Amino acid sequence: MTPAARIQTAIEILDTILGGQPAEQALTAWARRSRFAGSKDRAAIRDHVFDVLRRRSSFAALGGGNTGRQLMIGTCRANGVSLDEAFSGGSYGPSPLEPSEQEAGAEARDATDRLDIPTWLWPAFQADLGAKADDVALALQNRAPVQLRVNIGKSDRGNVQKKLQDEGIETVKHATVKTALNVLEGARKINNSACFQEGLIELQDASSQAVVEALSLKPGMRVLDYCAGGGGKALALSAHDGVTVVAHDIAPQRMKDIPKRAARAGVEIQCVSTADLVEMGPFDIVLVDAPCSGSGAWRRAPAGKWELSQARLDELVAIQSQILSQCAELTSLEGVLAFATCSLLDVENTQQVEKFVSAHPTWTCTFSKAWTPLEDGDGFYTAHLTR
Numbered sequence: 243m244t245p246a247a248r249i250q251t252a253i254e255i256l257d258t259i260l261g262g263q264p265a266e267q268a269l270t271a272w273a274r275r276s277r278f279a280g281s282k283d284r285a286a287i288r289d290h291v292f293d294v295l296r297r298r299s300s301f302a303a304l305g306g307g308n309t310g311r312q313l314m315i316g317t318c319r320a321n322g323v324s325l326d327e328a329f330s331g332g333s334y335g336p337s338p339l340e341p342s343e344q345e346a347g348a349e350a351r352d353a354t355d356r357l358d359i360p361t362w363l364w365p366a367f368q369a370d371l372g373a374k375a376d377d378v379a380l381a382l383q384n385r386a387p388v389q390l391r392v393n394i395g396k397s398d399r400g401n402v403q404k405k406l407q408d409e410g411i412e413t414v415k416h417a418t419v420k421t422a423l424n425v426l427e428g429a430r431k432i433n434n435s436a437c438f439q440e441g442l443i444e445l446q447d448a449s450s451q452a453v454v455e456a457l458s459l460k461p462g463m464r465v466l467d468y469c470a471g472g473g474g475k476a477l478a479l480s481a482h483d484g485v486t487v488v489a490h491d492i493a494p495q496r497m498k499d500i501p502k503r504a505a506r507a508g509v510e511i512q513c514v515s516t517a518d519l520v521e522m523g524p525f526d527i528v529l530v531d532a533p534c535s536g537s538g539a540w541r542r543a544p545a546g547k548w549e550l551s552q553a554r555l556d557e558l559v560a561i562q563s564q565i566l567s568q569c570a571e572l573t574s575l576e577g578v579l580a581f582a583t584c585s586l587l588d589v590e591n592t593q594q595v596e597k598f599v600s601a602h603p604t605w606t607c608t609f610s611k612a613w614t615p616l617e618d619g620d621g622f623y624t625a626h627l628t629r
């Protein structure tokens with residue numbers, strides 16, 4: 243496909259997303275009906291769509307409106323791409339700009355449009371992040387780094403780096419997270435690499451890894467990953483020698499890939515239903531990687547930035563409180579209830595923990611840490627609660 247044809251395709255996919263279809267679904271549906279497109283085309287179109295979703299309001303201002311076409315005009319203007327070439331009217335490409343489109347569009351004047359944070363959320367975002375608010379918002383406009391977790395149950399970072407290099411994947415050690423590598427070159431080769439197939443690495447953001455690193459995991463411990471989803475944290479937990487990991491999720495189908503991923507990593511993870519869990523407690527550590535706004539990970543899942551509403555945020559906060567209370571019952575007397583979110587918002591983080599401690603006076607918070615996307619990983623928060 244020509245660069246212009248990729249832009250036209252991105253325009254059409256963006257219109258579908260703006261019409262309400264989830265971004266991943268819209269991209270997959272297009273790929274299924276467009277067998278002619280190669281892997282490079284698919285990757286380039288995906289990049290266009292996600293780049294726009296990260297900067298939807300500033301690109302809408304530059305492009306003069308919120309349609310797929312206007313957003314791609316805004317993207318070209320922001321990146322200094324010639325509109326005469328990109329919108330030349332050539333075959334499969336977008337038609338040339340109308341005079342009204344030539345005249346429309348200007349740099350965003352409003353701070354929230356310029357920073358691509360929804361207007362309703364900006365007061366809380368600014369209050370919670372203080373002096374860092376603008377820089378964090380600007381960081382969220384860009385792509386996230388590609389990061390790997392080295393499976394320390396099978397190898398170590400130095401050896402894995404060498405093996406990856408032999409396969410054309412260049413990495414550098416993460417400055418603070420001991421299991422993490424940042425990918426500098428060859429990211430698209432990861433899934434087919436021998437290192438991946440042999441379970442030496444998983445794609446995982448460094449802050450997610452840091453949440454697991456913060457736990458004092460010791461041989462003989464039984465650990466419950468209560469909101470296991472696809473199993474990213476459960477796999478990181480199970481890489482630790484002698485630790486038994488049980489995975490649970492309210493939506494069991496989300497855990498469907500865990501057996502395959504665990505087999506590749508050479509570990510055992512028992513996936514259990516909510517009904518079975520009651521018989522299995524208490525656990526030495528219960529990790530609650532709670533459903534949240536995802537605001538710390540908006541570089542990876544940018545549609546979430548525009549889908550979040552005050553009502554949904556309130557709902558998430560209520561779900562998090564409920565999960566914490568349930569998980570307190572599953573934690574042994576000497577055990578640790580570890581709360582985590584990939585959120586940047588106090589209402590889901592410090593305020594949630596304060597609320598739990600005041601409603602459960604026998605519990606205290608013994609450790610907490612927050613990461614922002616300025617620290618080479620997603621925004622994350624974790625707190626350890628003990629009796």
Ligand SMILES: C[S@@+](CC[C@H](N)C(=O)[O-])C[C@H]1O[C@@H](n2cnc3c(N)ncnc32)[C@H](O)[C@@H]1O
Nearest residue numbers: 469470471472473474475491492493531532533
């Ligand atoms: C942030 S995701 C988990 C990501 C996962 N831990 C990982 O590292 O890959 C949150 C998960 O919580 C699950 N969830 C939502 N409400 C829940 C509840 N009441 N009890 C248990 N799990 C819940 C969702 O289905 C979702 O998979």
